[in-house]
Amino acid sequence: MPENRYSARWQRTEKHTTSNEEARTLRKSQYAEHVNALYDAVTDIYLQGWGQSWHFCRYPRGPERNATALARHEHCLAKALDISPTMRVLDVGCGVGGPAREIAALAGCRVTGLNLNEHQLEKSEKLIRDEGMHNQVDLVQGDYMRMPFEESQFDAVYAIEATIHAPSLEDVYAQCFRVLKPGGKFGLFEWALTDKFEPSEDLHTAIRLRLERGNGIPALQTITHAQNSMESAGFELCVAEDLATMNDTSSARGWYGWLLIVRNTWWGRPTMRVIIRVLEWVGVAPKGTCAITEDLLVANDALMAAGKAGIFTPMLLMVGKKPL
Secondary structure (H helix, E strand, C coil): CCCCCHHHHHHHHHHCCCCHHHHHHHHHHCHHHHHHHHHHHHHHHHHHHCCCCCCCCCCCCCCCCHHHHHHHHHHHHHHHCCCCCCCEEEEECCCCCHHHHHHHHHHCCEEEEEECCHHHHHHHHHHHHHHCCCCCEEEEECCCCCCCCCCCCEEEEEEECCHHHCCCHHHHHHHHHHHEEEEEEEEEEEEEECCCCCCCCHHHHHHHHHHHHHHCCCCCCEHHHHHHHHHHCCCEEEEEEEHHHCCCCCCCCHHHHHHHHHCCCCCHHHHHHHHHHHHHHCCCCCCCHHHHHHHHHHHHHHHHHHHHHCCEEEEEEEEEECCC
């Protein structure tokens, strides 16, 4: 795992800015460096602790294994986009390619994964080779704010919790619009602040700051802003639904599910800190692992606080159609 540079970037930003809004503006201007530093630091940790699909999901069937629920979430998006075997599909911000491989296998289509981060692309290439999916999944390194594709190249475009790192939602959605064929659909799961978020509430802005710090987000936006950005980019907005508000049930099943619960207990968290500190001290974990773990714990606590307050969703489903 590459050395952690992400925590230091946050500390410098906080040191050289005088307000949250000034810091958010600075992060927007440095989004690419910010995102690369984050994923250089957390990719190996996520692979070990989260698997190959790094997103939230619902558990509409009650207790079930995490991998099954994650796959269903991806299938839901593929269905919303009417993806078929003849299509060429773009995965915007593909991570290590878990959803790209899942959707390609499900629909029999060809998926191109776009990713800025070189470390993630190396991991994804190996996973594609291991699964023998080179005929269906290919990778391109590039910035989704300036996509390296000609106009009208893809039959469908999707993003799963990836455009949260964009400095401008309207601009990244406009790039998706540009590379999509007329009549095609763009679908995504977006992180967003709900209508209950009050920028004048200190608690709300503190939670937003922790969400941004722990997840490499330049400036988290509202649901209304995201919907308006889709329309401003040129899409006919067909679906805009917060899936996190649905009354799904869930509980732990299997050792991995219980591990997710145990790590947040009063005794599980300090135990985890000690283990990570020892691993870094003996050289098994690279320098900076303890620091990035603290940032991830900030993110975890902020996500729980935001959910309890009802001011945030990680599952705003939007589907837009490019006019003919």
